[in-house]
Amino acid sequence: xxxxxxxxxxxxxxxxxxxxxxxxxxxxxxxxxxxxxxxxxxxxxxxxxxxxxxxxxxxxxxxxxxxxxxxxxxxxxxxxxxxxxxxxxxxxxxxxx
Numbered sequence: 756x757x758x759x760x761x762x763x764x765x766x767x768x769x770x771x772x773x774x775x776x777x778x779x780x781x782x783x784x785x786x787x788x789x790x791x792x793x794x795x796x797x798x799x800x801x802x803x804x805x806x807x808x809x810x811x812x813x814x815x816x817x818x819x820x821x822x823x824x825x826x827x828x829x830x831x832x833x834x835x836x837x838x839x840x841x842x843x844x845x846x847x848x849x850x851x852x
Contacts, residue, residue, distance in 0.1 A: 774813035781805065782817035787826050790851030796827065797846050799837050811840075818849065828852050 756764075785804045789796045798814050808814070821827050833845035 774808055774810050774816055778806075778808045778813060779817045779820060782808075782814065783821050783824065783826070786817065786821040790826055794851050795830070796849050796851065797834065797836070799846065802838060822849075825852055 782801060782805055785801050786796070788804075789800050798818065801814065801817070818827070822829065827849040830848045830850050832848045834848060835843040836846045837843075
């Protein structure tokens, strides 16, 4: 793991520690539901079914928790986000496991 990846993981850890645990748990539940409906998901689909957390970066913590729980795995593909707040930036496509 390189320094950039280490810093990314530390930042996600800080966000997860500050985010409401019940919000992350609900997001992981939504991720699990989505993976029962389709093979590929993005955070856009999760956001459609969630209320906004106090810290928007909490979605990264939720996705990482879902990955650790074996619900999803990252693909090497991206697509542009549909969320106006994201300004069509590329977002990762996740694969249901």
